[in-house]
Amino acid sequence: ETGVTQTPRHLVMGMTNKKSLKCEQHLGHNAMYWYKQSAKKPLELMFVYSLEERVENNSVPSRFSPECPNSSHLFLHLHTLQPEDSALYLCASSPLAGSTDTQYFGPGTRLTVL
């Protein structure tokens, strides 16, 4: 595997479910990101991890809980989501956070909350 991978690619869940999104980067980068793209809206940054430490939490509700166990893996744990949370969730990585280094994106997880 090369680049940034995300699983699952599609997820349908009820509002009471607990699920997790997984991201893995094979680029040796030190920074990882979660973005949300809702229909007809720009990509919105949710979280940033640098060297496994969270450095940005962009006013995201607590029903979204990120986890970065090492510099190659990033998770987004989902709990009691709302239908308006249905969106494309994109993971990205870059060599460093807080720099002009290019961010490399995964293909995204299309989440539908019923």
Add this chain to the structure above:
Amino acid sequence: DQQVKQNSPSLSVQEGRISILNCDYTNSMFDYFLWYKKYPAEGPTFLISISSIKDKNEDGRFTVFLNKSAKHLSLHIVPSQPGDSAVYFCAALKDSSYKLIFGSGTRLLVRP
């Protein structure tokens, strides 16, 4: 309020002609700008960038122009090819910020 705006949701261009995608921003603190391209079912991929100390950056068929006084940048694709059909996102960054601010995208269709 959106700090990075792409006012044209879509653009259709004949193959071989020039495609011009526009982007406006409101925050004068932005000092680095990027264009990403996105195909369906794939994540955005980096295309080209420009620092605020420059007004033009060229890479093959792609050129980005920056007009700081107008807070405007544009992406020119010459000549356009059908494989360029995708959604193009403009993004901006403040110095030492983690936060890449994206526009809402412009869908480009290059007709054969």
